[in-house]
Amino acid sequence: MSLLRVAAAIAAKDLRSEIRSRERAPAMLLFAALILLVMHFAVGLDSAAAAALAPGVIQTALLFAGTLGLYRSFAPETESMAIHGLMLAPVDRAAIYFGKVASGAVLLFVVQIPVLAIYEALFSVNLWGVAPVHGILSLGAVLACGSLAFTALGVIVAAICASTSVREVLLPLLLFPLAAPLVIAGVSGLRAVMGGDPIGEAVRFLLFAALALGAVSWMVFEFALEE
Amino acid sequence: MDRVSLRVDAGEVVCLLGPNGAGKTTLIRMAATLARPHAGALRFRGADLRKAGPEIRGRIGFASHASLLYPDLTVAENLRFHARLHVVRRPLGPLLARHGLEAVADVPARHLSRGTAQRAAVARAVLHEPELLLLDEPFSGLDEAAAEAVIELLRDFRARGAGVLVTTHEVERGLSVADRAAVLHRGRLILDDPCAPLEVVRGTYRDAAAGRGPGPLS
Numbered sequence: 065m066s067l068l069r070v071a072a073a074i075a076a077k078d079l080r081s082e083i084r085s086r087e088r089a090p091a092m093l094l095f096a097a098l099i100l101l102v103m104h105f106a107v108g109l110d111s112a113a114a115a116a117l118a119p120g121v122i123q124t125a126l127l128f129a130g131t132l133g134l135y136r137s138f139a140p141e142t143e144s145m146a147i148h149g150l151m152l153a154p155v156d157r158a159a160i161y162f163g164k165v166a167s168g169a170v171l172l173f174v175v176q177i178p179v180l181a182i183y184e185a186l187f188s189v190n191l192w193g194v195a196p197v198h199g200i201l202s203l204g205a206v207l208a209c210g211s212l213a214f215t216a217l218g219v220i221v222a223a224i225c226a227s228t229s230v231r232e233v234l235l236p237l238l239l240f241p242l243a244a245p246l247v248i249a250g251v252s253g254l255r256a257v258m259g260g261d262p263i264g265e266a267v268r269f270l271l272f273a274a275l276a277l278g279a280v281s282w283m284v285f286e287f288a289l290e291e
Numbered sequence: 292m293d294r295v296s297l298r299v300d301a302g303e304v305v306c307l308l309g310p311n312g313a314g315k316t317t318l319i320r321m322a323a324t325l326a327r328p329h330a331g332a333l334r335f336r337g338a339d340l341r342k343a344g345p346e347i348r349g350r351i352g353f354a355s356h357a358s359l360l361y362p363d364l365t366v367a368e369n370l371r372f373h374a375r376l377h378v379v380r381r382p383l384g385p386l387l388a389r390h391g392l393e394a395v396a397d398v399p400a401r402h403l404s405r406g407t408a409q410r411a412a413v414a415r416a417v418l419h420e421p422e423l424l425l426l427d428e429p430f431s432g433l434d435e436a437a438a439e440a441v442i443e444l445l446r447d448f449r450a451r452g453a454g455v456l457v458t459t460h461e462v463e464r465g466l467s468v469a470d471r472a473a474v475l476h477r478g479r480l481i482l483d484d485p486c487a488p489l490e491v492v493r494g495t496y497r498d499a500a501a502g503r504g505p506g507p508l509s
Contacts, residue, residue, distance in 0.1 A: 065375075065376065070376060073372065073375050073376065077361065077364065080363075080368070081363040081364060084363040084364075084399070140361050140362065140363065143362050144357050144358045144359060144360050144361070144362055144400070144408075145355065145358075145359050146358075146359050146360060146361050148325050148353065148357075148359050149353075149359040149373060149415060150376070151324070151325055151348075152323060152353050153345075153348065153349070153373070153376035153377060154346060154348050154350075154376070154377060154378075155345050155376055156345060290326065290327055
């Protein structure tokens with residue numbers, strides 16, 4: 065079975081589990097919404113300030129929400145040690161990584177849609193610039209690439225942390241510094257969308273980061289699993 | 292593990308006995324390629340298990356005291372998922388029936404009783420008809436009938452020429468199906484003699500469980 069088909073099967077399994085258990089998405093959304101609410105009280109109804117802060121606030125909310133999701137990304141595998149069943153399957157073990165990245169990125173992307181809606185509702189800010197269709201497509205591209213790059217990094221870090229007893233502390237300690245360039249690229253991409261500027265540079269950086277992280281993880285994921 | 296040397300032949304059921312902490316689970320996890328030994332050799336039909344690729348792993352079946360099932364997926368979904376990974380295309384109905392799982396096929400694994408989860412775990416381990424079956428405490432939580440079904444399954448595997456390694460605390464159940472028994476104590480194999488009478492095996496296990504095992508085999 066090809067790596068991509070196995071990864072797709074694992075991603076589909078993860079998403080089905082999430083739809084049943086609703087463990088990650090509601091918590092991620094609630095957490096992001098709370099951050100936006102706190103910002104709302106801090107900034108008030110100053111639309112100009114809200115617009116200026118939007119890229120940073122949204123990316124920060126998504127960083128924290130995404131991390132919350134990563135905490136539980138290996139929970140289905142570790143709860144009944146189902147990871148052993150996966151590791152024994154006659155497939156490239158890196159497929160587990162790619163499956164987790166796919167499901168995690170989809171989840172994070174889906175959570176972002178209501179997060180943006182909440183931001184718009186709270187601050188009355190136009191997030192997609194002057195050309196709605198082009199703006200929405202650009203916004204979608206930035207968020208999708210950001211989700212992919214963040215999850216590509218987060219899953220390998222979560223896998224390394226999963227077997228440690230201090231994973232809750234270790235995950236953000238390792239993840240946040242490494243994720244900083246991705247968050248900055250996401251902020252710059254969102255700012256470009258809101259200003260009607262080209263997003264190519266941010267999207268290219270995020271895609272390159274996702275590919276590079278995927279390639280490195282492909283090589284080391286099996287060792288991370290065994291540990 | 293300390294200088295353990297154990298061989299499981301095709302068509303043979305080997306029962307590995309030992310008290311808690313003897314190293315049974317560590318040994319069987321290494322044989323299943325789930326843990327990497329720091330030294331020594333692990334071979335499966337001549338191939339180095341430490342470098343085992345997907346093709347070799349697909350010929351091994353493993354079940355442990357944890358169910359290895361996804362809690363939010365149903366029994367049928369769990370088996371279907373693993374059948375897909377192992378490229379098993381035959382219908383799962385007979386497998387469900389064989390393990391008495393038809394009635395719980397649509398029940399999420401989270402809601403299964405301990406014994407039923409164990410039956411589902413064994414069904415998952417054998418769905419691809421492995422050549423080497425590794426079962427870590429397969430009788431744990433099973434009632435008499437379910438334990439008998441597992442023993443019957445082991446006999447089937449032996450008849451089909453598969454090698455089976457079973458670890459258990461349940462000496463009599465293990466010995467009832469084993470062709471050979473070995474006793475592990477504090478990471479060392481203290482008995483592995485195909486000619487050893489059952490009384491000697493029982494006595495060695497009892498001594499090991501009481502913390503007064505004999506010296507290791509040289």
